Amino acid sequence: MSSQQTPIVEMRNIHKRFGAVQALRGVDLELYPGEILGLVGDNAAGKSTLMKVLSGAYLPNEGDILLHGQPAHIANPEDSRRLGIEMVYQDFALCNNLDVAANVFLGREVVRWRLGSLRWMNKRTMEQRARTMLDRLRIDISSVRLRVENLSGGQRQAVAIGRAIAFDAKVIIMDEPTAALSVAAIDKVLDLISSLREHGASIIIISHRLEDIFRIGDRVAVLRQGRKVADRPVAGDIHEFREQVVAYMVGARDDYGSENDGENGAVRSPSPVNA
Amino acid sequence: MHERIAAAKPASRAANGAGWRRLIGIQELGILAIFLLWCTFLSLTTTTFLTPTNVFNMLRAFSWIAIAAFGECLVILTAGIDLSVGSNMALSGLGAALLLTWGAPVWLAVLGGMLVGTLVGLVNGLLVTRFQLPAFIATLGMMSIARGITYGATGGWPVRGLPKEFNRLGQYDLPVGEWGVPVPVLVMLVLAVFTSIFLGRTTNGRHIYAVGGNEEAARVSGINNRRLKLLVYTACGFFAAAGGILMTARLGVAAPTAADGYELDIIAAVVIGGVSLFGGEGTILGVLIGAALMQTIRTGLNLLGFPTYWQPAAIGAVIIFAIMFDRWQKGRSIQA
Numbered sequence: 001m002s003s004q005q006t007p008i009v010e011m012r013n014i015h016k017r018f019g020a021v022q023a024l025r026g027v028d029l030e031l032y033p034g035e036i037l038g039l040v041g042d043n044a045a046g047k048s049t050l051m052k053v054l055s056g057a058y059l060p061n062e063g064d065i066l067l068h069g070q071p072a073h074i075a076n077p078e079d080s081r082r083l084g085i086e087m088v089y090q091d092f093a094l095c096n097n098l099d100v101a102a103n104v105f106l107g108r109e110v111v112r113w114r115l116g117s118l119r120w121m122n123k124r125t126m127e128q129r130a131r132t133m134l135d136r137l138r139i140d141i142s143s144v145r146l147r148v149e150n151l152s153g154g155q156r157q158a159v160a161i162g163r164a165i166a167f168d169a170k171v172i173i174m175d176e177p178t179a180a181l182s183v184a185a186i187d188k189v190l191d192l193i194s195s196l197r198e199h200g201a202s203i204i205i206i207s208h209r210l211e212d213i214f215r216i217g218d219r220v221a222v223l224r225q226g227r228k229v230a231d232r233p234v235a236g237d238i239h240e241f242r243e244q245v246v247a248y249m250v251g252a253r254d255d256y257g258s259e260n261d262g263e264n265g266a267v268r269s270p271s272p273v274n275a
Numbered sequence: 276m277h278e279r280i281a282a283a284k285p286a287s288r289a290a291n292g293a294g295w296r297r298l299i300g301i302q303e304l305g306i307l308a309i310f311l312l313w314c315t316f317l318s319l320t321t322t323t324f325l326t327p328t329n330v331f332n333m334l335r336a337f338s339w340i341a342i343a344a345f346g347e348c349l350v351i352l353t354a355g356i357d358l359s360v361g362s363n364m365a366l367s368g369l370g371a372a373l374l375l376t377w378g379a380p381v382w383l384a385v386l387g388g389m390l391v392g393t394l395v396g397l398v399n400g401l402l403v404t405r406f407q408l409p410a411f412i413a414t415l416g417m418m419s420i421a422r423g424i425t426y427g428a429t430g431g432w433p434v435r436g437l438p439k440e441f442n443r444l445g446q447y448d449l450p451v452g453e454w455g456v457p458v459p460v461l462v463m464l465v466l467a468v469f470t471s472i473f474l475g476r477t478t479n480g481r482h483i484y485a486v487g488g489n490e491e492a493a494r495v496s497g498i499n500n501r502r503l504k505l506l507v508y509t510a511c512g513f514f515a516a517a518g519g520i521l522m523t524a525r526l527g528v529a530a531p532t533a534a535d536g537y538e539l540d541i542i543a544a545v546v547i548g549g550v551s552l553f554g555g556e557g558t559i560l561g562v563l564i565g566a567a568l569m570q571t572i573r574t575g576l577n578l579l580g581f582p583t584y585w586q587p588a589a590i591g592a593v594i595i596f597a598i599m600f601d602r603w604q605k606g607r608s609i610q611a
């Protein structure tokens with residue numbers, strides 16, 4: 001991951017307010033081709049908001065997004081999808097009243113023919129492709145005609161991930177993909193994410209499970225109260241890694257942007273700020 | 276959490292079912308069973324129920340309610356509501372009638388009436404999407420406005436003396452085999468087929484269910500929720516106009532009081548037909564059965580000699596029962 005490369009995604013000085021809440025206060029973030037970036041931080045640090053800005057779900061109040069070094073205009077989720085960015089939302093963002101195939105293809109149905117804005121769906125093709133996709137990812141769902149409300153949490157997560165990757169996305173964002181899963185399912189999802197990288201995708205994964213980031217991540221960025229407070233490669237052993245990241249997360253350590261952004265940063269006592 | 280990706284739950288009934296099971300959901304099956312039971316009961320206890328004349332009379336009598344209910348169904352599927360359908364039926368019918376009295380040919384009058392109703396629907400849609408008003412409030416206001424215009428434009432007097440060619444739209448029976456099928460019934464069936472296909476087969480149809488099921492998920496999937504809502508309210512106005520014009524042609528008179536209170540019958544038909552007021556669940560077939568059930572209950576109570584004045588109470592009880600049944604069934608399918 002040399003920083004000489006042009007980042008596939010570059011977010012610059014992103015600000016986002018929700019009324020009185022300043023969720024993001026000028027965040028810069030880069031994602032390099034073929035990399036898995038871990039995005040961590042305490043609750044309400046702004047991780048989901050930052051990623052929703054990238055996926056077009058939120059418009060930033062300030063800041064720019066560049067893709068392959070070119071300014072990108074992302075005004076809504078459709079824009080970002082068209083640019084090859086897919087997001088798996090924390091709450092899955094599935095329609096429980098629709099079946100698996102319908103959810104996988106929601107918003108980009110395979111169309112047999114169209115007449116003005118009337119588009120006739122090709123249901124069979126969608127069902128077959130959804131089936132193929134589930135098989136390829138080795139997701140165990142007996143029928144793509146099952147309504148999502150009848151699936152288990154793990155299966156829903158698999159559908160949400162499958163739906164994001166079914167269309168050869170260049171950039172895949174996953175918000176807490178393992179939060180609702182058992183240990184066995186987590187293993188499967190992590191393997192899945194690693195295999196996505198092998199297929200050429202660049203991935204941002206939000207997780208509070210630092211061992212997951214350590215296992216599959218190349219780099220980790222830490223958000224705290226709407227600011228990026230650390231950005232470094234994943235290295236060393238797990239205990240050291242965890243200790244350092246947690247120090248940044250809770251504000252015990254705050255040396256980002258100082259000259260030697262490395263091992264000998266200043267360690268401060270936690271600042272008395274409420275999250 | 277004891278979830279595992281590998282642990283597939285047993286497939287639901289809906290997924291295992293045969294082709295016809297997919298066509299008719301569990302919801303519609305329940306209401307269809309009640310409908311058939313009620314019809315069987317009436318056929319056995321009265322001699323007048325199961326006669327071609329009575330059947331076609333009933334079909335005609337609920338056809339315009341059903342037509343308007345198709346539009347209402349589209350709106351309710353997105354978790355919205357349109358309370359102005361009854362008034363809109365009267366207003367559209369009146370629009371056509373006024374054009375006729377001013378000498379317009381039938382086709383132009385029908386077109387004009389359709390335009391009025393569709394426009395009312397469009398305004399509803401704009402109030403809900405552009406001005407972000409709750410659908411209940413926006414369409415409640417529109418219900419009063421549309422009704423007010425029918426009174427204002429007529430001074431309270433019905434418009435009579437409509438040309439025969441126009442009235443044939445509501446009164447003519449098309450010979451099919453040995454039966455005469457009323458034109459409104461044909462229109463209802465054609466619209467039912469088209470709307471069903473639209474909902475089941477086109478992307479817009481699927482997106483209507485998606486918006487009703489999870490509006491935020493639909494949005495982040497790139498669906499333009501606003502455009503879709505505008506579409507359903509406008510379509511609802513269109514259907515109300517179609518129903519209103521057929522009703523006016525049948526009666527041969529456009530009264531400002533026409534279709535008074537129909538919004539409740541229409542919404543009731545939709546809900547009894549298994550369409551969830553929370554959005555995302557239901558079919559046109561269900562609505563058709565719902566409207567038919569409402570009508571057979573009315574007719575049946577008449578034939579059984581049930582006092583007319585008590586009928587609204589009976590209908591109300593049926594609505595409440597239907598919704599309780601819906602709840603109970605939902606609870607059961609979640610546990611299953």
Ligand SMILES: Nc1ncnc2c1ncn2[C@@H]1O[C@H](COP(=O)(O)OP(=O)(O)O)[C@@H](O)[C@H]1O
Pocket residue numbers: 018021022023041042043044045046047048049050
């Ligand atoms: N849609 C929203 N409306 C209002 N406030 C929001 C919204 N989304 C997020 N926030 C606020 O922004 C802050 C950051 O939230 P979020 O990005 O979800 O944090 P994280 O994902 O790191 O836990 C929180 O204070 C949260 O309450």
Ligand SMILES: [Mg+2]
Pocket residue numbers: 047048049090175
């Ligand atoms: Mg979050």
